[in-house]
Amino acid sequence: MTDHMTDHWPQKDDIFLEGELVILRQPDIEKDVMQGHWHSWFNDPVTTQYLVHGVFPVNKAQQAEIVAAEIADPTSLLLVVLDRESGRHIGVVCLKYINHSLRSAELSIVFGDRSIKGAALESVALLTKHGFDRLNLQRISGGQHAGLWQWMNSLELIGYQLDGYNQDYGIRNGEKYDTATYSITADRFFDFF
Numbered sequence: 001m002t003d004h005m006t007d008h009w010p011q012k013d014d015i016f017l018e019g020e021l022v023i024l025r026q027p028d029i030e031k032d033v034m035q036g037h038w039h040s041w042f043n044d045p046v047t048t049q050y051l052v053h054g055v056f057p058v059n060k061a062q063q064a065e066i067v068a069a070e071i072a073d074p075t076s077l078l079l080v081v082l083d084r085e086s087g088r089h090i091g092v093v094c095l096k097y098i099n100h101s102l103r104s105a106e107l108s109i110v111f112g113d114r115s116i117k118g119a120a121l122e123s124v125a126l127l128t129k130h131g132f133d134r135l136n137l138q139r140i141s142g143g144q145h146a147g148l149w150q151w152m153n154s155l156e157l158i159g160y161q162l163d164g165y166n167q168d169y170g171i172r173n174g175e176k177y178d179t180a181t182y183s184i185t186a187d188r189f190f191d192f193f
Contacts, residue, residue, distance in 0.1 A: 016079060017126040021119045024079040024093065024126055027071060029064050032080055032089055039063035041112035050145035051110065052170075070094070077105075077135075081123045083116055090116060093123045095131055095140065105131055107142035120151075125158045129193070132186040141183035152180060159192040160184045 017024040032038050039058050041047045048054025058066075070078045075098045081091040091111035098105040107127070111120050131137040141163065144151060152162060160182045169179040 017130055019084070019122040019126050021084055021116060021122045022090075022126070023082045023084050023087075024123060025082065027067050027078060027080045027092070029067055033064045033067055034060055036089055037112065038067075038089065038092075041110060044112070047110070047112055049172075050148050053110075075099070077127075077130075079123075079127065081111070081119065083113075083119065088113065090119060091123065093127045095127060095135070095137075098135065098137070100136075103136060103138035105135070105137055105140050107140050109142075121154050121158065124155065128158065128184060128189060132189055137186065139183055139185050141181060143179050143181045146178035146180050149180075152182060155182060157192075158184075159188045161188070 014025045015023050016026060027033070039060050039062070042053045042058045042063070045054060067078070070076050076094060076096050077098065078092060078094045080089055081093060082088065083090050090113035091109065094108040095105040096108050107124065109120060109124060114120070128140055131140050142160075143166075146165070152160075161184070163181040163183050166179045166181070168176045170177055
């Protein structure tokens with residue numbers, strides 16, 4: 001392992017959730033943002049092709065402010081995704097708008113490094129399970145660009161299902177695009193596992 005690969009390697013007590021492919025831990029602003037490349041994902045036209053991001057540039061200081069605000073938000077659980085084998089920071093997953101009265105939350109995911117097959121799905125599965133097991137949620141929902149239908153098919157493998165379709169949701173590169181919404185309930189998730 002090179003020094004570069006160990007920059008984000010978590011100490012055992014920093015690991016929050018662990019799978020076969022990924023490790024999830026709380027963001028470390030100094031390591032992940034100031035010394036890392038997190039901000040560059042939101043400047044990359046390929047990464048942001050199907051996201052609402054990528055409209056304005058973001059630098060490390062701005063990304064640090066965004067991450068700090070997300071960590072401080074009691075209705076949000078933001079986790080860094082590390083490649084278990086190399087310790088590289090490859091993405092982030094988040095439960096946003098956690099509502100304990102409604103027992104619901106929204107899923108958000110961004111991967112700057114998509115080279116590890118199955119890492120994104122395992123990250124979502126780990127966070128979803130945590131949402132149901134430990135946050136006592138009943139429903140987790142999300143939305144995506146309709147062009148990401150293959151990702152929706154992958155989410156179905158862990159129990160998410162299509163809820164709706166939003167025609168002409170927005171415009172990107174002069175073209176109208178549609179979005180799809182999806183969700184999972186605790187009962188449906190545990191039927192799969």
